[in-house]
Amino acid sequence: MKNSINEYVDFLKNDLGKDIATTLFERFKELILSGKLPPDSVLPNENVLSEMLGIGRSTLREAYTALAVLGFIRRSKAGTFVVPIENIVSIAPFSFTVANSDLNDLLEFRVMLESESASYAAKRANDDDIKNIEECYINMIANKGDINKFVDYDTSFHIMLCYASHNNLIINTMLAARESFEKSIRSTLRKSLIKNPRAIDVTIEFHGKILDAVKSKDYRTASAAMKEHISYVNLTVKYASE
Structure with a gap:
């Protein structure tokens, strides 16, 4: 496939800052994920591109190596090629996979993850x-009139509940997914709460049920209440995003 990097040289080399390799990595990643560098695009070799960008060859090699390790490009004797996005996702770290997932997939995944988190929290939470x-x-109750703070404390509630599961895999999965949940869901959730203020009271009620179940070590109720809560959130998020 024809090399399509030439039109992005200015974007790549403008204001690279102190950590040139990292900046280049992020800019290449943006070009690849946006489709501006389509699958199987041929990237110039290190000698050519480093000269085009006015940087050292070793610096470019560092950026290329990071892109290759994370699956954005593949390197061979035939050249350096952009990898299709679906292939990138299949070998990338979990946090990257979550970040590039469909909203419906994220919402369904959250139901499974957080209902189990609540169940284990009810079994294992200490004082x-x-x-x-x-x-x-x-703090959620105290800030129900401030959407931003309310959502912040709502998020913290779920993170603290996750820590209370005392399951490192659940905790690490939640932390890896947290940023993507917030980017994909947070702004839409704010809109839904503004559109439907009653949803704030409903959300508080759900959290109260979950908290009571954890306190009483009723893991079945904790799991069921969380599943019901997340399902409700999913419906409001989908409605607000339409």
Whole structure:
């Protein structure tokens, strides 16, 4: 396929800052994920592109190596090629996979993850865990008139609940997915809460049920309440995004 990098040289080399390799990595990633560098595009070899960008060959090699390790490009004797996005996702770190997932997939995944998180939290939460979860709940109620703060404490409630599961895989999965959940869902959730203020009271009620179940170590109710809560959130998010 014809090399299509020439029109993006100015974008790549403008204001590279101190960490040139990292900046180049991020800019190449943006070009690839946006489709501006389509699958199987041929990238220039290190000698040619480093000269085009006015940087050292070793610096470009560092950026190319990072792109190759994370699956954005493939390198061979035949040249350096852009990898199709679906192939990038299949070998990329989990956080990248989540970040590039469909909204419906994210919402369904969240139901599974958080209902199990609530179940294990009810079984394993200690006094400090419950104190942290309850503090988030109290702050949600105190800030129900401020959408941004309300959503912040809502998010913290779920993170604290996750820590209370004392399952490192659940915790790490939640943390890896957190940024993507927030980017994909947070702004839409704010819109839905503004459109439907009653949803704030419903959300508080769900969190109260979950907290009570965790306190009483009722893992079945904790899981069911969380599943019902996330399903409700999913419906409001889908409605607000239409």
